[in-house]
Amino acid sequence: MAINDEVLRMPREQLEELQLERLKKTVVDCYENIPFYKDLFDEAGFNPYDVKTLDDIQKAPFTTKQDLRDNYPFGLFATPLSEVKEIHMSSGTMGVATVGGYTQRDLETWGECFARGIKFANGTPEDICHICYGYGLFTGGLGAHYGSIAAGCMTLPMSAGNTKRQINVMRTMGSTILCCTPSYAMHLADTAIEMGIDPAEEFSLRAGIHGAEPFSDNFRAELEKKLNYRVLDIYGLTETMGPGVAIECWEQDGLHLAEDFFLAEIIDPETGKVLPDGEWGELVLTTLCREASPVVRYRTRDITCIKTGECKCGRTHKRIARLHGRTDDMLIIRGVNVFPSQIENVMETFPEVASWYQIELDTIGSLDTVTLKLEVNPDFTFDEISAIERLQKKISTRLQEALQVGIKVQLVEPKSIPRSEGKAKRVIDLRTYKNMS
Numbered sequence: 001m002a003i004n005d006e007v008l009r010m011p012r013e014q015l016e017e018l019q020l021e022r023l024k025k026t027v028v029d030c031y032e033n034i035p036f037y038k039d040l041f042d043e044a045g046f047n048p049y050d051v052k053t054l055d056d057i058q059k060a061p062f063t064t065k066q067d068l069r070d071n072y073p074f075g076l077f078a079t080p081l082s083e084v085k086e087i088h089m090s091s092g093t094m095g096v097a098t099v100g101g102y103t104q105r106d107l108e109t110w111g112e113c114f115a116r117g118i119k120f121a122n123g124t125p126e127d128i129c130h131i132c133y134g135y136g137l138f139t140g141g142l143g144a145h146y147g148s149i150a151a152g153c154m155t156l157p158m159s160a161g162n163t164k165r166q167i168n169v170m171r172t173m174g175s176t177i178l179c180c181t182p183s184y185a186m187h188l189a190d191t192a193i194e195m196g197i198d199p200a201e202e203f204s205l206r207a208g209i210h211g212a213e214p215f216s217d218n219f220r221a222e223l224e225k226k227l228n229y230r231v232l233d234i235y236g237l238t239e240t241m242g243p244g245v246a247i248e249c250w251e252q253d254g255l256h257l258a259e260d261f262f263l264a265e266i267i268d269p270e271t272g273k274v275l276p277d278g279e280w281g282e283l284v285l286t287t288l289c290r291e292a293s294p295v296v297r298y299r300t301r302d303i304t305c306i307k308t309g310e311c312k313c314g315r316t317h318k319r320i321a322r323l324h325g326r327t328d329d330m331l332i333i334r335g336v337n338v339f340p341s342q343i344e345n346v347m348e349t350f351p352e353v354a355s356w357y358q359i360e361l362d363t364i365g366s367l368d369t370v371t372l373k374l375e376v377n378p379d380f381t382f383d384e385i386s387a388i389e390r391l392q393k394k395i396s397t398r399l400q401e402a403l404q405v406g407i408k409v410q411l412v413e414p415k416s417i418p419r420s421e422g423k424a425k426r427v428i429d430l431r432t433y434k435n436m437s
């Protein structure tokens with residue numbers, strides 16, 4: 001299948017006409033086919049037949065993750081189950097999982113969205129696309145797979161894990177595009193180095209399409225250096241499709257939204273008010289072509305902004321800024337709001353420490369405590385107690401200055417923080433475990 005780059009260069013007026021036509025159909029389809037939406041719209045006094053402009057979406061009520069959970073498993077499907085060809089699910093570690101259904105056309109749309117990322121990486125049928133996002137109910141593996149097939153690449157459906165085999169295949173087959181989480185890409189690079197392989201020299205990678213979790217600019221720079229390729233950030237979520245809702249082009253200056261398939265708004269998470277382009281807030285998405293599991297004004301909880309100005313690549317689809325956190329990521333430490341990305345920003349100013357960290361939340365008596373476990377770089381002499389203590393103190397002071405909250409820093413040896421094959425687990429909340437037991 002040819003990748004439709006023309007639609008990405010459509011004049012805005014024409015694109016917005018296309019969006020409006022699709023939006024009208026989506027809200028009516030939801031109203032007519034999903035009892036949940038009929039009740040929701042009626043209660044909010046929103047008439048789906050009255051949508052005349054794109055801004056009219058602002059009259060519609062929001063949908064939340066809880067609504068999806070309450071309707072588990074198939075309550076929000078708009079088509080008969082016989083038309084649903086595939087199911088994916090969010091991991092559900094924080095509660096009941098949410099379910100997405102795909103018709104044959106939904107799968108094709110998904111493939112096209114991910115294939116755009118391959119196109120952004122200048123991918124062609126000459127490329128070998130190495131996929132180590134997990135296959136299964138998680139959307140990463142199969143989303144990348146459909147994208148690679150749609151882009152006409154040779155596809156290596158490796159799935160996650162078995163890192164040494166991944167490295168051997170990558171080296172011997174000459175994989176050129178790597179699709180996995182950024183933390184797993186780093187783990188692959190580090191493991192190769194440990195095996196005596198220089199990935200920058202011995203791999204043939206040109207591009208990495210990495211997402212599913214936040215990663216900083218420094219982390220990206222380190223990956224690009226170790227693997228000698230270019231990293232493009234890809235965003236998506238199970239509730240609206242999976243990977244491919246927004247992807248960075250070669251310019252690495254924000255992620256182009258697939259605006260022909262999704263209508264995006266940024267809202268103030270407190271008031272629900274829509275914010276203008278350029279202002280940071282919560283991303284809200286409405287699917288425009290989803291047949292089986294459409295969503296209207298879904299609150300993603302992801303924090304970003306719509307970038308102003310045009311992208312150098314000339315594509316007209318709007319871009320969102322790289323995501324560094326979610327509204328529900330926010331830690332409240334003794335009354336102070338802290339995002340893990342703020343801790344990361346401080347950490348990155350210390351060359352002695354690596355990118356691997358974990359934030360451990362606990363309580364002693366009634367007091368919340370936070371310990372930041374940080375790996376030192378392999379060239380840091382870990383056995384010199386006084387040097388360790390000095391550095392711990394220095395980082396802790398810098399965190400106190402930046403965040404106005406006391407965080408205990410515990411330096412740990414290289415490789416001691418568990419590596420994940422999928423999304424890295426950065427926050428360990430021992431308070432939850434205590435409450436559960």
Ligand code: DLL
Pocket residue numbers: 090091133139140210211212213214215233234235236237238239242243244300302323324326
């Ligand atoms: O993580 C879909 C995906 C797979 C995206 C592979 C990219 C690549 P979920 O498991 O439902 O779906 O998790 C969705 O992950 O709401 C964000 O909070 C986070 N997330 C996804 N992509 C990014 C990214 C997949 N590029 C949730 N940067 C979303 C930061 C991301 N966070």
